Amino acid sequence: MQKLLAYPLTVLYFLLFGLTLIVFHPIQWFCFNVLGYKSHKISVDWLQFFIMCCLNVLGTRFTFKNPYKIDTSQPLIIVANHQSMYDIPPIIWYMRKHHPKFISKIELGKGIPSVSYNLRHGGSVLIDRKNPRQSLPAIIKFGEYIEETKRCAVIFPEGTRSKNGEPKPFQTKGLDILFKKMPSALIVPISINNSWKLLKYGKFPMGLGTHLKFTVHKPIKLATFTNKENLINSIETTIKAHIHP
Secondary structure (H helix, E strand, C coil): CHHHHHHHHHHHHHHHHHHHHHHHHHHHHHHHHHHCHHHHHHHHHHHHHHHHHHHHCCCCEEEEECCCCCCCCCCEEEEECCCCHHHHHHHHHHCHHHCEEEEEEHHHHCCCCCHHHHHHHCCCEEECCCCHHHHHHHHHHHHHHHHHHCCEEEECCCCCCCCCCCCCCCCCHHHHHHHHHCCCCEEEEEEEECHHHHHECECCCCCCCCEEEEEECCCEEHHHCCCHHHHHHHHHHHHHHCCCC
16 A cells, blocks of 8 residues: 555655756856855755655655764764665755765766756766776875865765665775875764665655664764774774664
């Protein structure tokens, strides 16, 4: 019965989602080209808020637990598990004062209203996973940019999303590069639960009544660790210990 109800609600969601992307695309363009970075960032933040509102049509709820007061005067590296594209809007919205930027696959840099524009112009980096000659220098430059601007790099070390909530092993190359290029960074581990359930039937229909839960763990000062391998293992253990498939 729930899956049957999901069909019309998913159609409604996609209509609202598509309309949101189309409306915010010229808003982003105007903010970026006329008003500058700060205004563009605000437009991107509110885009995420309205995307989350669209998801409410499906009965989706969001809980973002962050008991820590994180200073905005230092660069951050948010490390999180990855379950779906819907991991991204809550991170941008709830961590907006830190200016989250993403390491994203190059294919997303074109063809998607609002989303592609922000990835190209908002400070994120687009990488070709099949081409290390492109991806590694791009991540290096990205790390230097975040270190200099005191903003926030978001990385999903699993590489690809988990389709059933079961976490995948962390790939360490991207983290290694960010650690080297962002020596003053504060690392913020986040555990994400249940966003995979939005796609439990595939892309259509979407799952109903999903409660997306984000748990921010105690931030870690990168400079206090000399053994980066042990640090990555500790971050991975912390994140996965709070994932409940």
